[in-house]
Amino acid sequence: xxxxxxxxxxxxxxxxxxTALTGLSVSVGIFLLxxxxxSGNGLINAFKANRGGMAMDVVKVYPGITDExxxxxxxxxxIQLDNRDIRMASGQFxxxxxxxxxxxxxxxGTMSYGDRSFSASLGGYYPANEHINKLKIIYxxxxxxxxxxxxxxxxxxxxxxxxxxxxxxxxxIGKSLRVDGNVYVVVGIFSDEGRFGGMEGHxxxxxxxxxxxxxxxxxxxxxxxxxxxxxxxDSIFQRDFKKAEAGLHSFSPTDEGAIWMFNTAVGEEETDxxxxxxxxALWVIGLLTLLSGVVGISNIMLITVKERTHEFGIRKALGAxxxxxxxxxxxxxxxxxxISGYIGLVCGILMTEYLNATAGQxxxxxxxxxxxxxxxxxxxMTVAIEALFVLIVAGLVAGFFPAWKAVRVKPIEALNAH
Amino acid sequence: xxQTTMIHLDGIHKTYQGAQPLHVLKGISLDIKKGEFVSxxxxxxxxxxxxxxxxxxxxxxxxGEYLLNGVLIKNLSETKAAxxxxxxxxxxxxSFNLIPFKNAMENVALPLYYQGVSRxxxxxxALEYLERLGLKEWAHHLPSELxxxxxxxxxxxxxxxxxxxxxxxxxxxxxxxxxxSEEVMQLLRDLNEKKGMxxxxxxxxxGVAYRTHKVxxxxxxxxxxIEENKTMEGQPYLK
Numbered sequence: 001x002x003x004x005x006x007x008x009x010x011x012x013x014x015x016x017x018x019t020a021l022t023g024l025s026v027s028v029g030i031f032l033l034x035x036x037x038x039s040g041n042g043l044i045n046a047f048k049a050n051r052g053g054m055a056m057d058v059v060k061v062y063p064g065i066t067d068e069x070x071x072x073x074x075x076x077x078x079i080q081l082d083n084r085d086i087r088m089a090s091g092q093f094x095x096x097x098x099x100x101x102x103x104x105x106x107x108x109g110t111m112s113y114g115d116r117s118f119s120a121s122l123g124g125y126y127p128a129n130e131h132i133n134k135l136k137i138i139y140x141x142x143x144x145x146x147x148x149x150x151x152x153x154x155x156x157x158x159x160x161x162x163x164x165x166x167x168x169x170x171x172x173i174g175k176s177l178r179v180d181g182n183v184y185v186v187v188g189i190f191s192d193e194g195r196f197g198g199m200e201g202h203x204x205x206x207x208x209x210x211x212x213x214x215x216x217x218x219x220x221x222x223x224x225x226x227x228x229x230x231x232x233x234d235s236i237f238q239r240d241f242k243k244a245e246a247g248l249h250s251f252s253p254t255d256e257g258a259i260w261m262f263n264t265a266v267g268e269e270e271t272d273x274x275x276x277x278x279x280x281a282l283w284v285i286g287l288l289t290l291l292s293g294v295v296g297i298s299n300i301m302l303i304t305v306k307e308r309t310h311e312f313g314i315r316k317a318l319g320a321x322x323x324x325x326x327x328x329x330x331x332x333x334x335x336x337x338x339i340s341g342y343i344g345l346v347c348g349i350l351m352t353e354y355l356n357a358t359a360g361q362x363x364x365x366x367x368x369x370x371x372x373x374x375x376x377x378x379x380x381m382t383v384a385i386e387a388l389f390v391l392i393v394a395g396l397v398a399g400f401f402p403a404w405k406a407v408r409v410k411p412i413e414a415l416n417a418h
Numbered sequence: 419x420x421q422t423t424m425i426h427l428d429g430i431h432k433t434y435q436g437a438q439p440l441h442v443l444k445g446i447s448l449d450i451k452k453g454e455f456v457s458x459x460x461x462x463x464x465x466x467x468x469x470x471x472x473x474x475x476x477x478x479x480x481x482g483e484y485l486l487n488g489v490l491i492k493n494l495s496e497t498k499a500a501x502x503x504x505x506x507x508x509x510x511x512x513s514f515n516l517i518p519f520k521n522a523m524e525n526v527a528l529p530l531y532y533q534g535v536s537r538x539x540x541x542x543x544a545l546e547y548l549e550r551l552g553l554k555e556w557a558h559h560l561p562s563e564l565x566x567x568x569x570x571x572x573x574x575x576x577x578x579x580x581x582x583x584x585x586x587x588x589x590x591x592x593x594x595x596x597x598x599s600e601e602v603m604q605l606l607r608d609l610n611e612k613k614g615m616x617x618x619x620x621x622x623x624x625g626v627a628y629r630t631h632k633v634x635x636x637x638x639x640x641x642x643x644i645e646e647n648k649t650m651e652g653q654p655y656l657k
Contacts, residue, residue: 009521010519010520014519310515311517314502314513314515314516315472315517315528315532316476316503317476317501317502317503317509317515318503318504318509318528318529318532318576319497319504319505319529319531319532319533319580320500321497321499321500321501321532322496322497322500323497324532356504404640407496410476410477411476411499411503413473414478414479415476415511415515
């Protein structure tokens with residue numbers, strides 16, 4: 001083995017330029033593979049980070065517009081959700097819905113404290129919203145059941161909102177805030193992390209319905225669910241739930257547009273699938289680039305073998321077995337591929353680190369929300385090992401046909417070749 | 419010395435297939451005994467090189483039987499053929515056939531490499547053989563730095579290092595001047611007389627042929643007369 005390596009080394013040194021140029025194509029191939037995969041990871045990581053916080057066992061239900069005429073109604077009717085939907089969801093679907101919450105959002109309200117006054121959005125929420133939207137309470141508490149039952153005039157502010165009124169955020173707790181002429185007591189502050197939008201305050205759902213006289217109306221339904229995290233059970237649940245809704249709001253059970261449902265768990269599955277496709281596409285592009293490098297090596301090895309035919313003839317005359325010649329050509333090919341591939345691998349990793357240090361640190365701010373465009377665009381150890389494995393296989397593939405050709409020549413023909 | 423048969427050929431035929439098949443050997447039957455120093459002499463195209471290639475297991479034959487030291491050489495696998503070449507046959511070529519990027523010592527050691535002998539051991543042995551042939555100080559030179567005679571002596575060292583049964587020499591003096599030709603032939607004669615090596619030389623040159631004990635004439639693929647050359651009265655080289 002040591003002898004073989006010595007032989008190959010001697011031979012590679014004879015053709016320095018050729019070896020280097022051939023290796024370069026493989027280096028570039030691996031470099032691109034790593035850079036592409038790293039960049040892909042950057043996009044995927046950024047997407048995941050931006051998607052941020054939403055509980056995984058939540059189904060959202062939005063009202064839509066009917067697609068079909070039904071029960072004397074024209075098509076194109078707007079569906080309005082109301083408190084009956086909430087009761088229906090928690091009553092009729094108690095096997096799959098652990099908690100049903102409604103929400104109503106009002107924008108353009110005026111929030112004031114002392115002599116300061118700002119425009120802010122106001123939402124009526126259920127206590128479950130804390131978990132559903134993964135709100136991080138930093139001071140005080142969120143809306144609770146007592147607030148709901150007694151229709152208390154309490155408010156939970158976002159940290160950003162509290163900052164507008166109080167230089168020390170925690171000072172807000174217990175203070176009375178005026179919103180559209182009504183006074184609310186601040187009971188908690190939640191973090192803005194991972195949230196879009198401007199200033200906002202949350203009040204109990206029941207309080208909002210009472211004060212703003214919205215009657216029974218509900219903007220959006222949020223269901224805390226169990227046992228429907230895969231696509232199959234989700235579609236069954238959606239079918240069942242839509243049927244129940246159809247009865248409640250008199251639309252056709254087959255109407256696709258009347259209400260919209262979104263299962264975060266299944267959504268996650270879809271997203272992961274899309275990410276998987278992206279990753280596969282990058283591998284394919286990278287491997288094709290690498291393939292062109294491998295073809296280059298194979299080509300050069302063919303020329304090398306042709307040049308060395310006479311030498312192989314001498315070796316055969318002296319008693320070299322076919323395997324010995326096959327092995328030496330294969331080893332040479334693997335060594336060129338492995339060394340140049342390793343150089344490409346290191347360059348690729350340096351490149352991803354560079355990307356990480358530059359583009360990876362950049363963020364976009366959309367409506368006060370920090371968005372990543374490119375997060376941690378690097379490859380992990382597994383990918384590096386996979387790439388190395390690919391390289392060795394590539395080297396073997398590149399060397400095989402030339403080696404086979406070298407072995408097939410009859411000794412006397414090889415000896416007579418010049 | 420007991421005279422056992424080293425090479426036994428019986429009705430060897432060889433045809434080169436092609437657009438126009440060429441029947442080169444038309445029934446060669448021949449015995450060469452152990453310890454003999456013979457030459458096969460013929461004009462170009464007579465089939466002498468083909469015969470040598472068959473003797474050296476570098477080429478196969480179509481018909482007949484070839485026994486080398488009692489072993490039937492027919493339809494061998496690649497591996498078997500390689501092993502027989504390695505252990506039973508030493509080659510000396512007209513154009514030396516040294517590997518250009520290996521120094522003299524490495525070239526000499528090559529047959530041992532294929533026997534799996536360790537580098538240290540085979541290089542030591544190669545140096546010993548080079549010293550015997552007066553090339554010790556050239557051991558680390560590349561073939562391109564050696565003269566023709568030196569190259570052929572390196573090739574001879576390589577041919578004998580694995581203790582083969584026979585040495586096959588194909589026009590061993592073809593690329594040498596008359597003085598070095600004489601030296602090379604003397605070396606072969608010494609190997610034969612002192613070591614008892616069986617040597618077959620193929621040549622078209624009578625000057626070479628008459629420095630062997632027996633001259634086998636070959637013409638148009640068949641063996642003509644076989645001359646005993648007891649006196650070893652050298653003729654001048656035709657240079």
